[in-house]
Amino acid sequence: xxxxxxxxxxxxxxxxxxxxxxxxxxxxxxxxxxxxxxxxxxxxxxxxxxxxxxxxxxxxxxxxxxxxxxxxxxxxxxxxxxxxxxxxxxxxxxxxxxxxxxxxxxxxxxxxxxxxxxxxxxxxxxxxxxxxxxxxxxxxxxxxxxxxxxxxxxxxxxxxxxxxxxxxxxxxxxxxxxxxxxxxxxxxxxxxxxxxxxxxxxxxxxxxxxxxxxxxxxxxxxxxxxxxxxxxxxxxxxxxxxxxxxxxxxxxxxxxxxxxxxxxxxxxxxxxxxxxxxxxxxxxxxxxxxxxxxxxxxxxxxxxxxxxxxxxxxxxxxxxxxxxxxxxxxxxxxxxxxxxxxxxxxxxxxxxxxxxxxxxxxxxxxxxxxxxxxxxxxxxxxxxxxxxxxxxxxxxxxxxxxxxxxxxx
Numbered sequence: 034x035x036x037x038x039x040x041x042x043x044x045x046x047x048x049x050x051x052x053x054x055x056x057x058x059x060x061x062x063x064x065x066x067x068x069x070x071x072x073x074x075x076x077x078x079x080x081x082x083x084x085x086x087x088x089x090x091x092x093x094x095x096x097x098x099x100x101x102x103x104x105x106x107x108x109x110x111x112x113x114x115x116x117x118x119x120x121x122x123x124x125x126x127x128x129x130x131x132x133x134x135x136x137x138x139x140x141x142x143x144x145x146x147x148x149x150x151x152x153x154x155x156x157x158x159x160x161x162x163x164x165x166x167x168x169x170x171x172x173x174x175x176x177x178x179x180x181x182x183x184x185x186x187x188x189x190x191x192x193x194x195x196x197x198x199x200x201x202x203x204x205x206x207x208x209x210x211x212x213x214x215x216x217x218x219x220x221x222x223x224x225x226x227x228x229x230x231x232x233x234x235x236x237x238x239x240x241x242x243x244x245x246x247x248x249x250x251x252x253x254x255x256x257x258x259x260x261x262x263x264x265x266x267x268x269x270x271x272x273x274x275x276x277x278x279x280x281x282x283x284x285x286x287x288x289x290x291x292x293x294x295x296x297x298x299x300x301x302x303x304x305x306x307x308x309x310x311x312x313x314x315x316x317x318x319x320x321x322x323x324x325x326x327x328x329x330x331x332x333x334x335x336x337x338x339x340x341x342x343x344x345x346x347x348x349x350x351x352x353x354x355x356x357x358x359x360x361x362x363x364x365x366x367x368x369x370x371x372x373x374x375x376x377x378x379x380x381x382x383x384x385x386x387x388x389x390x391x392x393x394x395x396x397x398x399x400x401x402x403x404x405x406x407x408x409x410x411x412x413x414x415x416x417x418x419x420x421x422x423x424x425x426x427x428x429x430x431x432x433x434x435x436x437x438x439x440x441x442x
Contacts, residue, residue: 034158036193038234038330042129042352043140043150045154045407046140046150046153046154046157046182046344048130048274049157049158050133050136051159051387053157053158053160053161054132054133055162055169056161057160057164057168058125058129058163058167058168061073061105061125061165061168061169062122062125062166066314067164067165067222067378067382067383067387068382068383068384069381069382069383069384069386070381070385071382072164072166072384073165073169074123074168074170074382075123075169075193076120076121076124076169077121079098079280080109080120080124080171081120081121081308082239083096083099083109084109084112084113084120086111086403087109087110087238088107088110088113090238091238091239091240092106092238092239092240092241092243093240093243094239094240094243097271097279097280098279098280098281099243099244100202100279101203101244101246102202102203102205102231102244102245103202103230103231103234103235103238103241104199104202104203104230104234105171105202105203105204106234106238107203107233108171108174108175109171109202111123111124111127111174112124112127114127115127116271118134123417125168125169125248127174128168128169128171128173128174129166129168131173131176131177132167132168134176134177134181135156135173135176135177135180135350135353136156136157136264137154137155138180138181138184139156139353139354140186141182141355141358142338142354143357145264147319147359147360148357148358148359149356149357149358149359150352150358151356151357151364152353152355152358153353153357155349155352155353155356155367155371156349156350158351158371159352159353159370159371160173160346160349161373162371162374162377162378162400163275163319163342163345163346163349163374163377163378164382164383166342166343166381167343167346167347167380169366169379170346171203171204172204172342172343172344172346172347173182173346175200175203175204175206175207175347176346176347176349176350176351177211177350178196178199178200179196179197179202179207179294179326179347179350179351180209180351180354181196181355182194182196182197182200182207182210183210183301183323183326183351183354184354184357184370186319186322186323187216187317187322189220190214190216190218190219191218191219192222193210193214193219193222194211194214194218194219194220194221194222194223194224194226195222195223195225195226196204197211197219197223197225197396198222198226198227198228198230199227199230200225200282200296200402201223201227201235202227202230206333206347207328208223208227208328209326209329209333209406210329210330210351211223211324211326211327212307212325212326212328213311213321213324213325214322215317215323223272228231228430231432232274232405240267240402248288249269250293252278252283252284252289252293252338253283253284253289253292253296254281254282254284254338254339254340254341255275255282255283255284255388255389255421256339256341256342256380256388256399256402256403257296257338257340257341257403258296258335258336258337258340258380258407259292259293259295259296260292260399261396261399261400262292263284263289263391263393263396264289264388264399265391265396265398266279267391268391269385270285271286271287272287273286273288273289274286275389275391278377281341282389285401293338293343296336296337296338297338300333300337303329303332303335303336305332305440306332306414307325307328307329307332308410310325310410310417310421310422314421314422315421315422317421318420318421319358319360319392319439320355320360320361321420322356323351323354323355323358324355324361324362324363324413324416324417324420325417326391327348327351327352327354327355327363327366327367327413327418328350328410328413328414329346329414330344330351331348331370331406331409331410332346332410332414334347334348334406334410335403335406335407335409335410340403340406342377342378344368345373345374345377348370348373349370349374352366352367352370354366355367362416362419362420363413363416364419365412365416366410366412366413366416366430368409368414369406369408369409370405370406373392373402373406373409374401375403376398376401376402377402377404377417379398380398380399380402381434382394399422403409
């Protein structure tokens with residue numbers, strides 16, 4: 034049987050997706066159980082609690098764990114579309130459907146001229162490395178929007194901008210997809226879409242922007258790059274604590290504010306580098322948009338004061354888009370991200386207790402995961418700069434009008 038554009042039907046690819054996703058479903062349905070905390074409790078307790086509040090027409094005004102932009106309400110309310118299932122089961126089904134959408138988009142993109150199925154394989158193989166967490170958070174839904182936006186790319190800048198704007202109202206980070214966008218139409222569409230959706234939520238539901246205030250008192254999350262300072266310091270008498278704070282396990286105590294400020298400084302430096310790159314890069318190639326988005330998301334993830342396991346879903350999705358393009362230079366950084374995914378499932382949930390008590394196993398896992406992310410970010414940034422600034426794509430040697438003159442007898 035022959036598929037689109039002469040490509041054979043991807044039985045192996047589809048079979049691998051189906052088998053790995055069945056295993057993930059069995060984990061979130063608790064047929065199989067990984068050691069460590071129950072990752073599905075966020076859905077059955079937190080998300081379902083928010084669902085009951087949101088369906089009344091208001092945001093969780095007094096819940097400091099609600100730290101998401103207003104369109105996140107759509108993801109939390111979406112299980113209501115499947116009233117014949119209980120809330121957790123409906124959420125897991127929708128997560129699988131979002132996963133399938135990403136797979137279908139990457140497969141379709143991979144058989145077009147100048148493309149490759151490497152991206153689809155990255156998604157198929159990379160997501161299971163994170164374990165059941167991927168179906169127990171709404172990040173896979175956001176990633177589906179982001180992948181669709183990037184694949185719309187240069188051909189449909191308004192579509193890309195609209196999807197990026199909508200994604201930013203789901204979980205902020207998709208605004209970084211515009212890092213490599215050079216067409217004003219993409220930015221305009223993003224601003225109009227994001228602004229319009231935000232205005233609708235502001236007018237229709239009280240507390241649409243309460244999440245902004247809930248971010249102020251956060252500490253340094255125990256899985257972040259900055260947390261390594263305190264994991265080590267605890268062995269030398271540091272007097273702080275590890276507590277559940279604002280919905281995550283964080284370090285609180287002396288010098289936490291200093292480390293958090295340093296993380297923000299690193300994020301600002303990453304933004305400065307991206308702005309410099311935008312000013313210096315040459316003529317974009319077909320893969321530049323995806324590569325720039327991957328670098329931006331990777332840099333902001335690595336420097337964040339919170340690196341939750343579900344953040345890795347973003348990187349797998351954007352990295353997969355990069356590898357759909359034959360000319361992308363992101364092969365090794367994406368491979369390093371996949372290695373970081375394997376370390377992530379070990380530090381959460383399997384051996385999260387070791388991370389919390391800062392013993393040698395927990396610290397080693399964090400060093401491996403965060404070290405791979407930092408190294409991948411630096412290497413990806415170097416490859417993006419080398420490919421677009423040091424050796425930019427060649428400019429056409431003549432204008433179209435001159436070409437027409439040459440061809441005219």
